Amino acid sequence: MAASTIEPEIVSGTPTPDGHHHRRGDGISRLLHARPKLRLTALLTLPLAWLGVLYIGSLVLLFVTAFWTTDTFTSKVIPAFTLENFVEILTVPAYQLTALRTIGIAFAVTALCAVVALPLGLYMAKVASPTVRAVLAIGITLPLWAGYLVKVFSWRITFMNGGPLDWLLAPLGMTGPGYGTPALIVTLAYLWFPYMAVPVYSAFRQIPDNLFDASSDLGAKAWATVRTVAIPLLKPAFIAGSIFTFSLSLGDYIAAQFVGGKTQVIGTVIASNINLNPPLAAAFGTVPIVVVVLYLFLARKSGALKQL
């Protein structure tokens, strides 16, 4: 550290043009300047107390609570070591099904986002004029600023019985899906789409045009070029985007409540147990953590995270 090689006495002891040798804060200043370790401690104590003690402490306590039990009459938590809660979430079919359903929904949302982001990214990066490209780039990120609940609400209106989607599909002799799992997947994909579209589009722009030219010179049609040249190069971007679309979908339960109809997700179970049976809610809360960590581990193994 270059700054610490300067003698502190010289720095603050030299008479200044206005003639004052000692100003307010000089003592502390000299002390801090002379000791980088003290500066580091001063910088880290408060943030680490907050994140390391309060936050991590809360997560640890949550994990410990998952091994406790509740008094069935008073709903009071009783500290006693038991694996009952974990046995329950792993063996009760309704809980298993909810966990699997939520993971399935998260995968479906991710796939939908990826399938839409690919042609859109191709169009924006390689076909559209610079003006159209700029408008679309703003266009896909702008909804991030509209509130989360506002967007959920907009799809609640759209999917309503006799609402706009039903009206739109009526001439074709069809009706919308109504509230349920398909509506939930569409809504979640809508919410997290920018997190997939932006990395895919930027990765598309970084692919040199001459790679595509070479491919078509060798006789590949447009789709074959996309499949054999573009998609392998876009893989890291898809994985990076999928981390967001997957983990955000996994933890969401508000959208499920408003457009999911009777669809129960992991969050619904946690939320409905938090007051009645906190240990069970805590145990179920470890499910998304384990799944997300597993997903991150697999993504990391694929090497995509290094390019983030």
Next chain:
Amino acid sequence: MRFSSSAIFSLRLFAGLIMAAIYLPLILVVLNSFNASTSGTFPITDFTTRWWSAAFHNEGVREALWTSLRVAALATTIALVLGTMIAFALSRYEFFGKNTVNLLVVLPIALPGIVTGVALNNTFKTVLEPIGIGLGLFSVIVGHATFCIVMVFNNVQARLGRINRGLEEAAMDMGANVVKTFFTVTFPGFRSAFVAGGVLAFALSFDEIVVTTFTAPPGTETLPIWIFNNMARPNQAPVVNVIAALLILASMVPVYLSQRMTGDHKK
């Protein structure tokens, strides 16, 4: 790449459809806020401004908005202080456990909000309530600040890496102490990143719902909680609709204009 004209046409059509799918639901919310009918059926036949004036005079909305602004302001202030401190520690010092600290900052946003919410709820109820700090506005602010820190940290850390340290040394050589150097030389160097981080943190807090539901006591409503509580009530739905329309206009128009302006500036 050489595309056939039909491929270009279908790509253009697809892009148009996606843009329509992104914006039509939002436009629908704005239109529906003038819908005289409360059944939500489409197309809209009678228009009214009744709901807008009802929303404007709604006490619950005003109170919730005020709570949201206070929570966001305080959570942002905490995040600005803690986020900047960590950014300095990580970008200017080498120490054992540096990667762990980095992970620690990102964790509250990487884990699902419900996990953070349930964990804090549990801590406040079992540990802090017995010593007199139960769920209240304070616990909401604590929850929000926890996941806002990363916004400030990311912005400030990225900027600190590009600051010329020689300027600080020059200031100290000329007799400025650590405090004076910080406020006259260092801070102006990362001020815009500091402000940008603050804006993001504020926006994130203002919009947050999951952590809030678990850290707010019954009766304390931020604006998202108010919307959440009233969205499914048939007689309140039109007012919720107006608030949603208002939020769309208030959030997207300024961002659109600022992006257009900075975009034109670059050209």
